[in-house]
Amino acid sequence: MPDNPNPTATRRSVGITQVASHAGVSPGTVSNVLNRPERVATETRERVEAAIRELDYVRNSSGSSLRSGRSDCVGLLVLDVTNPYFTEVARGVEDEAVDAGLAVLLLNSAEEHTRQERNLRLLAGQRAAGAVVMPIDDDLSDLRWLSKQGIPWVALDRGDVPTEEGCSVSVDNEAGGLAAGRHLIGLGHERIAFLTGPFSIDQVHRRHLGLTQAVSEAGLDPDTALDLVHVPQLNPEQGEKAVDAVLAGGPRQRCTAVFCANDQLALGFLKGLGRRGLRAPDDISVMGYDDIDVAALVHPGLTTVAQPKYKLGRTAMSLLQGHFDNPEHRHERRLFTPEIVLRGSTAAHRP
Numbered sequence: 001m002p003d004n005p006n007p008t009a010t011r012r013s014v015g016i017t018q019v020a021s022h023a024g025v026s027p028g029t030v031s032n033v034l035n036r037p038e039r040v041a042t043e044t045r046e047r048v049e050a051a052i053r054e055l056d057y058v059r060n061s062s063g064s065s066l067r068s069g070r071s072d073c074v075g076l077l078v079l080d081v082t083n084p085y086f087t088e089v090a091r092g093v094e095d096e097a098v099d100a101g102l103a104v105l106l107l108n109s110a111e112e113h114t115r116q117e118r119n120l121r122l123l124a125g126q127r128a129a130g131a132v133v134m135p136i137d138d139d140l141s142d143l144r145w146l147s148k149q150g151i152p153w154v155a156l157d158r159g160d161v162p163t164e165e166g167c168s169v170s171v172d173n174e175a176g177g178l179a180a181g182r183h184l185i186g187l188g189h190e191r192i193a194f195l196t197g198p199f200s201i202d203q204v205h206r207r208h209l210g211l212t213q214a215v216s217e218a219g220l221d222p223d224t225a226l227d228l229v230h231v232p233q234l235n236p237e238q239g240e241k242a243v244d245a246v247l248a249g250g251p252r253q254r255c256t257a258v259f260c261a262n263d264q265l266a267l268g269f270l271k272g273l274g275r276r277g278l279r280a281p282d283d284i285s286v287m288g289y290d291d292i293d294v295a296a297l298v299h300p301g302l303t304t305v306a307q308p309k310y311k312l313g314r315t316a317m318s319l320l321q322g323h324f325d326n327p328e329h330r331h332e333r334r335l336f337t338p339e340i341v342l343r344g345s346t347a348a349h350r351p
Contacts, residue, residue: 033048075133084292091313116135123146160202171336174206183342192257194227229246279300285349287305291305
């Protein structure tokens with residue numbers, strides 16, 4: 001009889017009974033090691049863990065979720081998985097989840113309501129233990145639906161979620177926009193372009209509010225000191241395309257600085273300047289928001305508003321874990337303050 005070319009194809013999976021027999025304990029003891037290890041004596045637990053490794057036992061999570069009503073997985077739903085900002089947020093969520101023995105399923109709404117709804121229903125169908133969600137806008141109906149399914153959630157980067165409905169973790173985006181405006185005005189820029197995505201995105205709207213406040217407190221008229229340049233998405237391609245709109249009117253009439261709603265737009269804008277033979281800050285000062293890693297690698301380095309991305313993710317997952325530990329816990333709202341990171345893309349205005 002020929003050798004089996006794929007011996008793993010016919011291999012039977014190892015179950016708790018085999019692990020128990022190998023370790024010389026009862027199946028109930030193995031179950032306790034897997035689910036409540038603190039109840040098992042150290043020597044016995046180590047013997048069971050050794051048997052698990054030797055037999056290459058893989059836990060049947062689907063069976064466990066059917067019994068407990070939930071899986072060992074939590075969902076993380078973000079607006080745009082291609083944005084490096086969310087990579088650092090996801091790392092914070094995952095590190096906290098791993099410490100709690102949970103896995104993270106990363107999902108992308110692509111700033112679309114239909115995808116947000118579909119992904120949250122997918123999580124419910126998978127009996128997810130919970131979800132960390134960055135909502136597209138202030139419509140919380142999808143999150144309320146999750147609550148009805150018995151799935152706890154934490155809203156990420158949304159500071160206006162009522163605490164009676166759920167926990168939230170966010171950065172003070174108005175403070176960030178205010179700090180950016182004060183920085184540019186302090187450099188002598190009295191006409192500033194705000195390169196913005198949809199105002200339905202709460203973070204964008206609040207950054208604009210902060211920028212407007214900075215202009216007003218400097219005694220400038222927002223109607224003449226601010227130019228709004230709208231783009232449909234917050235990515236480098238849109239930032240590059242927006243260069244001509246920002247530079248319209250010629251050197252004597254155009255803005256002397258541009259504040260971009262995120263670093264992705266700002267990096268695209270810098271690229272677009274270079275393709276037109278211009279550069280920051282000699283021809284126009286450029287400022288971003290988020291402080292993604294590449295902001296420090298381009299030349300000139302991008303001046304930006306830094307968000308505590310990793311801490312945001314870790315805190316959100318910690319609040320979600322608090323719900324697992326105590327379903328009756330009081331919802332919390334955590335708010336972080338952003339900081340300006342000065343690099344070479346902004347400079348004093350030279351009339």
